Amino acid sequence: MRDFMHISPRIEATGLRIGRNGASLLNVAHLVLDGPGPTLILGPNGAGKSLLLRCLHGLIVPDEGRITMEGVPLSTTHRARQAMVFQKPVLLRRSVMANLTYVLRRQGLGWRARRLRAVQLLEEGGLAAKARQSAQSLSGGEAQRLAILRALAIEPEILFLDEPTSALDPSATQAIEGLILAAARRGTRIVMVTHDIGQARRLGADIVLMNGGQVAEQARVGTFFTDPQSAAARRYLAGALVI
Amino acid sequence: MQDFSQEFMSAIGLILSGDSDLWEIVLLSLRVSLLAVVIAALIGMPLGAALAVARFPGRRAVVILLNALMGLPPVVVGLLVYLCLSRSGPLGVLQLLYTPTAMIIAQVVLVTPIITALTRQTIETLDAEYAEQLRSLGISRLASVPTLLWDARLALLTAFLAGFGRAIAEVGAVIMVGGNINHVTRVMTTTIALETSKGNLALALALGAILIFIAVTVTAVVSLLAPQERASEMRHA
Numbered sequence: 001m002r003d004f005m006h007i008s009p010r011i012e013a014t015g016l017r018i019g020r021n022g023a024s025l026l027n028v029a030h031l032v033l034d035g036p037g038p039t040l041i042l043g044p045n046g047a048g049k050s051l052l053l054r055c056l057h058g059l060i061v062p063d064e065g066r067i068t069m070e071g072v073p074l075s076t077t078h079r080a081r082q083a084m085v086f087q088k089p090v091l092l093r094r095s096v097m098a099n100l101t102y103v104l105r106r107q108g109l110g111w112r113a114r115r116l117r118a119v120q121l122l123e124e125g126g127l128a129a130k131a132r133q134s135a136q137s138l139s140g141g142e143a144q145r146l147a148i149l150r151a152l153a154i155e156p157e158i159l160f161l162d163e164p165t166s167a168l169d170p171s172a173t174q175a176i177e178g179l180i181l182a183a184a185r186r187g188t189r190i191v192m193v194t195h196d197i198g199q200a201r202r203l204g205a206d207i208v209l210m211n212g213g214q215v216a217e218q219a220r221v222g223t224f225f226t227d228p229q230s231a232a233a234r235r236y237l238a239g240a241l242v243i
Numbered sequence: 244m245q246d247f248s249q250e251f252m253s254a255i256g257l258i259l260s261g262d263s264d265l266w267e268i269v270l271l272s273l274r275v276s277l278l279a280v281v282i283a284a285l286i287g288m289p290l291g292a293a294l295a296v297a298r299f300p301g302r303r304a305v306v307i308l309l310n311a312l313m314g315l316p317p318v319v320v321g322l323l324v325y326l327c328l329s330r331s332g333p334l335g336v337l338q339l340l341y342t343p344t345a346m347i348i349a350q351v352v353l354v355t356p357i358i359t360a361l362t363r364q365t366i367e368t369l370d371a372e373y374a375e376q377l378r379s380l381g382i383s384r385l386a387s388v389p390t391l392l393w394d395a396r397l398a399l400l401t402a403f404l405a406g407f408g409r410a411i412a413e414v415g416a417v418i419m420v421g422g423n424i425n426h427v428t429r430v431m432t433t434t435i436a437l438e439t440s441k442g443n444l445a446l447a448l449a450l451g452a453i454l455i456f457i458a459v460t461v462t463a464v465v466s467l468l469a470p471q472e473r474a475s476e477m478r479h480a
Contacts, residue, residue: 059378080381090376093394102390103380154380 004037004205008189009070009157016055016065018048018213026051026062026213035220037205038180038190042197042236047210049193050087050162056191057084057160069158083151084160087167089143091135096127096146099135103153117153125149125179141172148179152188159183161192165199177203197237201225209233253445254452265446269453272430275343275417276410279350280358283410284403287355291362292392296370296384306363312356317349321416324349328420341422346430349416354406361402366391369398401465408461412454 011033018026026048033039041049054060056067058079067074092099100118109117122128125145130138135146144164151159161180165173180203184190194200200207200221207224209216209232216232217224228234257265294305326332328340328348339345369391377387392399414432421428423437431450438447 057379059375076381079379082379084376084379086376090372092373092390093397106380106382 004184008036008187010034011056011067011069011158011189011191012071013052013056013067014065016052016062016067018051018055018060018062024213026055028052028065028213028215031208031215031218033189033191033206035206038184038192038203039206039208040200040204040221041191041193041208041210042195042200043210043216044236048213049210051213052210053084053160053162053191053193057082057158059084080154081156082158082160083154083156085144085147085151085162085164087163089140089147089164091138091143091146093136094134095131096122096133096135096138097131099146099150100153103150107154121149121153124182126175139172141168141175144168144172144176145179148176152179152183156188158189158191161190163193163195166195173199209236211236247444250444250448254448257445257449258452262449265449267426268429268431268434268450271343271428272411272432275346275430276350276407276413279347279410280354280403280407282347282351283354283358283406284399286351287358287406288362288392288399288402289388291359292366292388293385294359295363295366296374296387296391298384309356309360309363313360315353315356317353317413317415318419320352321349321419324352324416324420340420341424341428343421343428345420346417346428349420350410350413353413353416354410357409358402358406361405362392362395362399365395365398365402369395397468401468404461404465408458408465411457411461 013028013031015030016026016028017024028048031052041052043049051060055062055065056074058067058074058076069078072078092102094102097115097118100121101114104114104117119128119131122131125148127138127142127146127149130142135143138146148161148164159180164180165176168176177199180190180192184203190203192203204221204224206218207221208218209224209230211232217228217230219229224233225237228237294302294309324345325340327334328337328345329335330340339348366388370387373387373391373394374384377390378384382390412432414436417428417430418433418436421430421433423429423433429437431454435447435450435454438444438450
């Protein structure tokens, strides 16, 4: 149905543990993100989804455990090849265009090349008409689109997304899903947290279900939705409140 | 009452006629205070921003001290600057006492803590929003300072104007280190104090009116900018 290039880097996490005040917040024995297409991380609130995403991106250092990219321990060099989009878009208090040229300048692009690339990205995201506007004046959906375009501007090998559409209406969600799928087709590994089972079906190639800080199940999308192996996954898909 | 109304009319006359003495004093006041605030901003804004993003032992104590320094008594600052610049002081050799430069130094000492503390607060709030995103982009905490300063520019302009308001209205420190010398170090506040004591109310009233106009304008600009900042933050929330 969807053809994804299988060139995205392999991420492997082993023995990840994060605890606070005696409570275990994250306890992931082994997780490999290697298959083609987007990985969607599902699970209830407090399941450790966002924490896992931040660990994989290197924003949080786990108390214990090891994360590797292509077999090499995660470092700041890796982060330069990754990008993350947050639930609430964090846009610079500058114009829409300047939000893109800011990261492009860090990529070492000259003034003209930055502008050209920014315009190209804005056209791709349907924001070209708003290039000169203040980023603060964008609607929620537009702001999140800009945040994704800015993340894609660095042509990341891995794009982490933390519930990017949780506050958006269906048409804004559709626009964002379009951008994510396009990036996935170009070979960017997508690792995305969502609450929305429908979204996981639409976008996911690989599903990871988190529960209580642990990976309850990891499976290809077809298997996960038709033949879930874990009790947590069966209850989650049946619409039960998994706490 | 008759006398006061006459003095008031004379004051208006002085302002409207473009009295050279009056405008010389006004321009010197503006020159001294603007220069002092620019210098204080050049020191205070990067310092305040660095303090906002840096994490080190004793940081909390530094922040408390900085906030306390916002309330430095101007007369004490005047005394300290006087001691430094006086003939036998450590900077006496520069012969700056009773010059506009001495007044600028005193105002810089007074205003720098204000701008630093306000910058620290502003940048800390913005950093709470930006920190994770900037780290994700591979920007270290200290390297994020220029980005934070630029993006907080509107709020920092209010810090700048607050500093200017404080400097232009200052009297105690500048009279001590400037000496209130006619045509040399006489500024609006020191002239008002002197002329009032001499009974020359017209000049004092004229300068008072201009000073009030400047202070009100500055406050109005600050209040006009502040809601924009808040609105932009609310849209962002």
